[in-house]
Amino acid sequence: MSITTSYDVAVIGGGPGGYVAALRAAQSGAKVCLIEKQDLGGTCLNVGCIPTKTFYKAAHLLNEIKGSAELGIKVEKTNFDMPRLVSYKNGVVAKLVQGVAYLLKKNNVTVIKGVASFADKNTLEVKTAQSATRINAKNIIIAAGSSNAKPPIEGIDGKNVIDSTQALSLEKLPGEIVVIGGGVIGAELACIFNSFGAKVTVLEMLPAIVNGVDHECQAYLAKSMIAQGISLLTNSKVLAIKDKDGRKQIDYECGERKSNIFADVVLVAIGRAPNSAQLGLEKGGVESKKGWIKVNSAMQTSVPNIYAIGDALGEQMFAHAAYEEAEVAVQNILGNPCKMKYSSVPKAVFTNPEIGCVGLSEKEAKDKGYDVAVATFPLHGNGRALIDGGEGFVKIVSERKYHEILGIHIVGPSATELTGEVSLAITSELRLEDLAAAIHAHPTISEAVKEAALLAMGRQIHC
Amino acid sequence: MPTELLMPRVQPAMQDGMIVKWLKKEGDQIKKGEVVVEITSEKASCEVETFHDGILYKILANPGDVIPVNNPLAIIQLAGDKPEDFPGLETVKPVPIIVVEGKQIQVTSETPNGNGKIKASPLARCLAAEHGVDLASLIGSGPGGRIIKQDVLQYHQSHPTVAKQAPAMQQQDDKRIPLSIIRRETTRRLQLSKDNVIPVTSVTEINLTGLLDLYKSCKELWRDVYKTNLTLNAFFIKAVALSLKRHELLNSTLDSDAIVIKGSINIGLAMNIDDQLYVPVIRNSDTITVLEIAQRVSLFAQKAKDKQLTLDDMSGGTFTITNVGPFDVQFSTPVIAYPQVGILGIGTINVRPVYQGDDIVKQSLCYVSLTYDHRVIDGAPAAGFRKTLKELLEKPFVLLN
Numbered sequence: 001m002s003i004t005t006s007y008d009v010a011v012i013g014g015g016p017g018g019y020v021a022a023l024r025a026a027q028s029g030a031k032v033c034l035i036e037k038q039d040l041g042g043t044c045l046n047v048g049c050i051p052t053k054t055f056y057k058a059a060h061l062l063n064e065i066k067g068s069a070e071l072g073i074k075v076e077k078t079n080f081d082m083p084r085l086v087s088y089k090n091g092v093v094a095k096l097v098q099g100v101a102y103l104l105k106k107n108n109v110t111v112i113k114g115v116a117s118f119a120d121k122n123t124l125e126v127k128t129a130q131s132a133t134r135i136n137a138k139n140i141i142i143a144a145g146s147s148n149a150k151p152p153i154e155g156i157d158g159k160n161v162i163d164s165t166q167a168l169s170l171e172k173l174p175g176e177i178v179v180i181g182g183g184v185i186g187a188e189l190a191c192i193f194n195s196f197g198a199k200v201t202v203l204e205m206l207p208a209i210v211n212g213v214d215h216e217c218q219a220y221l222a223k224s225m226i227a228q229g230i231s232l233l234t235n236s237k238v239l240a241i242k243d244k245d246g247r248k249q250i251d252y253e254c255g256e257r258k259s260n261i262f263a264d265v266v267l268v269a270i271g272r273a274p275n276s277a278q279l280g281l282e283k284g285g286v287e288s289k290k291g292w293i294k295v296n297s298a299m300q301t302s303v304p305n306i307y308a309i310g311d312a313l314g315e316q317m318f319a320h321a322a323y324e325e326a327e328v329a330v331q332n333i334l335g336n337p338c339k340m341k342y343s344s345v346p347k348a349v350f351t352n353p354e355i356g357c358v359g360l361s362e363k364e365a366k367d368k369g370y371d372v373a374v375a376t377f378p379l380h381g382n383g384r385a386l387i388d389g390g391e392g393f394v395k396i397v398s399e400r401k402y403h404e405i406l407g408i409h410i411v412g413p414s415a416t417e418l419t420g421e422v423s424l425a426i427t428s429e430l431r432l433e434d435l436a437a438a439i440h441a442h443p444t445i446s447e448a449v450k451e452a453a454l455l456a457m458g459r460q461i462h463c
Numbered sequence: 464m465p466t467e468l469l470m471p472r473v474q475p476a477m478q479d480g481m482i483v484k485w486l487k488k489e490g491d492q493i494k495k496g497e498v499v500v501e502i503t504s505e506k507a508s509c510e511v512e513t514f515h516d517g518i519l520y521k522i523l524a525n526p527g528d529v530i531p532v533n534n535p536l537a538i539i540q541l542a543g544d545k546p547e548d549f550p551g552l553e554t555v556k557p558v559p560i561i562v563v564e565g566k567q568i569q570v571t572s573e574t575p576n577g578n579g580k581i582k583a584s585p586l587a588r589c590l591a592a593e594h595g596v597d598l599a600s601l602i603g604s605g606p607g608g609r610i611i612k613q614d615v616l617q618y619h620q621s622h623p624t625v626a627k628q629a630p631a632m633q634q635q636d637d638k639r640i641p642l643s644i645i646r647r648e649t650t651r652r653l654q655l656s657k658d659n660v661i662p663v664t665s666v667t668e669i670n671l672t673g674l675l676d677l678y679k680s681c682k683e684l685w686r687d688v689y690k691t692n693l694t695l696n697a698f699f700i701k702a703v704a705l706s707l708k709r710h711e712l713l714n715s716t717l718d719s720d721a722i723v724i725k726g727s728i729n730i731g732l733a734m735n736i737d738d739q740l741y742v743p744v745i746r747n748s749d750t751i752t753v754l755e756i757a758q759r760v761s762l763f764a765q766k767a768k769d770k771q772l773t774l775d776d777m778s779g780g781t782f783t784i785t786n787v788g789p790f791d792v793q794f795s796t797p798v799i800a801y802p803q804v805g806i807l808g809i810g811t812i813n814v815r816p817v818y819q820g821d822d823i824v825k826q827s828l829c830y831v832s833l834t835y836d837h838r839v840i841d842g843a844p845a846a847g848f849r850k851t852l853k854e855l856l857e858k859p860f861v862l863l864n
């Protein structure tokens with residue numbers, strides 16, 4: 001075993017959590033190393049946010065083209081070229097990954113390739129195919145992220161059964177796809193592949209899709225997806241995936257009723273699993289639950305000098321949550337105590353239509369005992385949404401007496417983009433009055449946010 | 464548009480005020496700058512002027528009513544107002560008011576906080592107003608020290624107001640005395656001191672035999688020549704002021720990141736007049752003579768008896784003296800008037816036999832207790848201050864220079 005090098009901070013994982021933590025710590029003058037077993041950028045850049053959003057862009061463009069005749073633009077024939085899109089996506093990913101490598105280098109972060117595992121609370125062992133080294137660190141940040149979970153379903157390892165990662169590098173557009181799991185990732189990919197022209201069916205075990213967002217958003221999205229031709233089978237549990245005549249047969253039960261459907265490809269999107277098996281958490285003394293690492297609000301694990309952030313916590317599995325957790329962990333390491341606040345982490349769902357939510361859902365607010373007032377402003381009252389041919393709504397959940405904004409839930413064009421304003425409002429503890437007092441440009445969809453705030457106070461203009 | 468006359472915030476900590484007397488009645492013409500109503504807050508009265516020409520349309524609060532700051536006292540009909548403007552009064556915009564009490568104070572919508580505006584989220588402001596929490600007494604935990612909802616709620620929970628007390632707690636036999644404005648303000652200030660200050664008290668014995676002789680010889684002379692009622696307190700004030708000049712750490716306040724040594728030495732003297740505590744401030748006590756101090760002290764005592772003390776008379780203190788001797792108290796541990804960092808308690812003067820060498824002599828002795836904020840002052844500087852004070856009071860002729 002070679003000589004040990006010492007660092008102030010060692011970061012495990014080069015995804016959004018890890019690289020931001022490494023940059024922040026290095027910028028503050030710490031001696032930092034980052035250990036990554038695969039590609040810098042992690043899930044987000046390589047097989048998550050960025051690739052899916054590249055696909056989303058293509059899907060959106062196809063939808064625009066479909067609707068363009070009404071605006072006087074007739075497109076005779078569209079040719080969708082899957083390999084071409086995949087190579088475009090690979091180009092975008094490569095550029096961004098290089099960008100991360102450049103930033104780390106510029107900020108003097110030592111990037112080490114290999115699999116990291118704990119030897120003790122201050123020592124990491126880094127293994128590559130050829131060698132093993134030891135690293136000593138005063139503080140360690142675990143940002144090992146998550147991977148696609150694999151449910152114990154018969155036939156899950158069969159041919160043409162893919163996960164989200166493989167779906168983003170398909171060589172050919174399948175004719176029919178069954179998506180198992182109607183969570184954020186499943187719903188996004190279902191909408192995307194439907195727009196590409198595949199016949200899509202979603203099988204979801206729970207009564208609703210995209211759980212975790214406000215129930216009206218869920219219902220609106222489900223309705224829209226059905227209207228686009230996607231088959232949505234909720235309360236449906238997959239029993240087995242079989243091969244039949246060169247195609248896939250999916251057996252499922254819906255209540256008492258057992259049934260099956262056929263497809264060319266089965267896309268499994270039933271959730272994420274922690275990347276903790278290789279970490280040797282027990283040697284570091286780090287507590288976890290089913291592999292998800294336990295932390296306090298300072299992002300500190302059960303071992304004071306070991307922090308954990310990002311998907312590895314199984315908390316809010318968004319890249320922007322990982323960014324903020326990275327910031328909190330590093331500030332605490334630098335001796336500036338601060339806490340992670342989850343109350344205004346936006347939920348951005350890139351389905352068709354998009355969903356953007358920040359704060360409490362109507363149900364959560366009621367469960368917390370607030371005297372809740374709900375105002376829903378429909379986007380058909382918004383000029384820009386009408387021009388764009390989009391529908392949806394802005395729903396504000398507020399507290400009746402003090403006009404505290406508890407949550408804002410948006411479905412429709414630009415919904416994810418609008419989370420910026422909403423997050424600012426909730427983070428800054430603005431009240432309905434403040435949101436309504438801000439002048440919003442016309443004609444923009446953001447005007448609907450102001451209108452909803454006015455509506456919540458009973459002072460709506462365009463409704 | 465009709466406009467409202469609001470309860471002004473006469474000084475930063477003020478939360479509400481009581482109507483003393485209306486000088487105008489409904490229907491009266493009022494002119495910009497005219498005094499309309501007298502109010503009282505904390506320990507002083509002041510007069511409220513209007514900012515507008517118009518008619519006093521409606522009086523909303525009666526003498527004796529306690530009205531929170533920035534809440535309406537009356538509605539003023541402006542020159543151009545039409546009668547139909549009046550039913551929907553909730554749209555009325557608060558206007559600034561000028562308050563007269565010797566000095567003019569501009570009331571701003573923002574609460575002043577020592578050297579700047581208070582940073583608080585809109586929701587925190589709204590909750591603070593609702594719960595009667597003074598934002599100036601909070602430390603913000605939000606970004607950049609901003610006061611957020613949680614700070615207000617936490618403070619409110621740990622400082623329950625009278626209104627919050629559950630009626631179930633009331634028992635048939637208990638008598639409830641509603642808190643007067645002054646009592647409420649005193650409670651708040653004491654709480655502020657308890658929450659912020661880490662007090663330490665140390666007591667020293669001082670031989671006042673010489674001072675008493677000097678005092679007796681001056682008293683009659685000054686009464687006849689200067690028409691001034693000399694008290695021992697005038698000497699104490701002077702001695703403390705000179706000691707503070709030499710030990711300036713005791714004449715300071717603590718900021719978040721610095722100790723601020725005050726530019727002048729302004730000594731508050733606690734006075735009990737008609738069972739009411741007043742603390743008028745003798746400004747620049749170090750630069751004026753004992754005679755001038757004595758003159759100011761007796762003027763303040765007279766003003767307090769006549770209920771004429773102004774807020775100005777009682778603000779700006781940098782150190783406080785409380786002479787509890789007359790109440791037959793040997794020594795006390797008084798509470799520091801936050802944000803000051805020190806207070807001196809003077810006990811009863813006792814005549815005792817004391818060994819001087821082998822002789823037993825008669826001496827007038829007195830325990831003097833210094834309570835100081837340990838966050839700012841350690842034991843050694845406090846001891847230095849006490850030593851200087853003792854020297855000055857035991858060689859009192861220096862004080863007359």
Ligand SMILES: Cc1cc2nc3c(=O)[nH]c(=O)nc-3n(C[C@H](O)[C@H](O)[C@H](O)COP(=O)(O)OP(=O)(O)OC[C@H]3O[C@@H](n4cnc5c(N)ncnc54)[C@H](O)[C@@H]3O)c2cc1C
Pocket residue numbers: 012013014015016017018035036037038039040041042043044045047048049050052053114115116117143144145146147164185275278279309310311312316317318319320321322348350
């Ligand atoms: C299909 C898909 C779409 C998504 N879309 C969005 C989106 O639109 N918006 C959004 O905000 N989020 C999205 N996400 C979620 C987002 O990608 C994650 O929340 C984010 O990547 C979490 O960052 P992280 O740093 O915690 O972990 P990861 O990005 O998973 O990075 C962890 C890194 O650690 C490395 N690693 C793990 N263990 C070790 C070890 N022992 N030694 C060395 N290295 C190790 C891994 O190789 C990996 O590179 C999406 C995810 C998926 C799967």
